[in-house]
Amino acid sequence: MGGFLDGTVVLDLSSVGPAARASRILADYGAEVIKVGPPPRKQGVQIDPPFYSYGAGRGMKRARIDLKAAAGKRALLKLAERADVLIESFRPGVADRLGIGYRDVRALNPRIIYCSTSGYGQSGPRSGQAGHDIDYLAVGGFLHCSSRRADGTPAIPGATVADSAAGGMHAAIAILAALAGRARTGEGAYLDVAVADGVLHMMSLHVDEHLATGSRPGPGSSILTGRYACYDVYRTRDGKFLAVGAIEPAFFANLCRRLGLEEWIERQLDDASQAELRAALAEAFARRDRDEWLREFEGTDACVAPVLDIEEVVRDPQFVHRGAFVEAEHPERGRFKQVGPVLAGCQRPEGVHKVPTGTDTAELLAAAGLTADEIEQMRAEGVIA
Structure with a gap:
């Protein structure tokens, strides 16, 4: 069984960030993703050789093309003629100035x-401002509603929430919706995916309340952000932690019975009692090690x-x-494990994943209709690698 996106050709002009997260999702579901980047001498920010890059390029082909060169632009447009999807993450207006914007490709x-x-x-x-994950979380209200550090500043999340969920998944879903629409109408689409918009959507419970x-x-103003003691993290005797999400009354009652705190069952959401309840839960969890508690709560x-x-x-x-x-296996770094595809309904690929380290530029351009002489001339001029 192949992937759901078998036969779908995706050109990804990004290097890192939300667009790269989106193309990895599409590749994991079977799309033929062609990662387009500049020749080595023209590269900017790089993530090679850190191990994330090994998984980020899983199942993809590589084309090294200088898009600032006229011949490079023509080569990219030839690849775009047979593509189903093109993803780019330049600053707004850059793709148009390069001659590879939506109108040019369409x-x-x-x-x-x-x-x-x-x-x-x-x-x-x-629209023209530079930014990273932390910036998009900041303007969307996420950091403001996050827990505070000892000095009162918002805590930084332990993962790239904006790039992955608000950006990459947002882009992947939009692309899949557009592909479904095209299957019905035959028409393509232009998608303007903003990471900050995705953060705002994640914060909709708070924003809608306001x-x-x-x-x-x-921070701590709602049941899902720590307002109540039944939804918090507690330290155990061995210095480890347990996360408690006993929101539903039945679950909270079960929690209290296991901890010997039955007297608190009826005061779960009493605002005036939360400090005292939190202290009681903390004291109870501190009596035993984390894994002892896990065995206690099993079932x-x-x-x-x-x-x-x-x-x-x-x-x-x-x-x-x-x-x-x-x-996975890298020709220089050997074999290692990595996080695999998150697949729903598709058969997982078997065997050892080969980390892409070379380039498929010549092969891809030949398949797009360029002659061997044209390809060799671009290589000689440093337009491709």
Whole structure:
């Protein structure tokens, strides 16, 4: 069984960030992703050889093309003629100035799904600003509503939430929706994906509350951000932690019974009692080690989970059972494990994943119709590699 996107050709002009996350999702589901980047001497920010880059390029082909050269632009447009999707993450307006914008590509391929990803979108007062994950989380209200450090500053999340969820997944979903629409209408589409918009969508519970009531949500203001003691993290005797998400009354009652705190069952959401309840829960959890508590709660619906460090995560029986980790091989660095595709309904690829280290430029351009002489001339001029 192949992937759901078998036969779908994607050109990805990004290097890192949300667009790269989106193309990896598409590749994992079977799309033929061609990663287009500049020749080595013209590269900017690089993530090679850190191990994330080995997984980021999983299952993709590579084309090294100088898009600032006229011949490079023509080569890219030839590749775009047979593509289903093109993803770019330049600053707004750059693709147009290079002559590879949506209008340029659509003139050659009206069925193209052209996805522009950026921090703030293609228009608006912030559209030209540089930014990274932390910036998009900041303007979307995420950091404001996050927990505070000892000095009162917002805590930085432990993962690239904006790039991955608000940006990469947002872009992948938009592309898939556009492909479904094209299958019905035959028409391509232009997609303007802004990471900050995705963050705003993630914050909709807080934003909608403010718009409806005038309230000012912040850290710990709602049940899902720590307002109540039944939804928090507690330290155990061995210095490890347990996450408790016992929101539903039945789950909270089960939690209290296991901890010997039955007297608190009826006061779960009493605002005046939260400090005292939190202290009681903290004292109870501190009496035993984390894994002792896990055995105690086994088979009990109380929404209690261990806070695992990364070393524990990669050994976790549930993830191992789900085939979450795959083996890869690099010609210089040998074999190693990496996080595999998150697939729903597709057969996982078997065998050892070969990390792409070379370039497929000549092969791809030949398939697009360029002659051997044209390809060799571009190579000699440093336009391709």
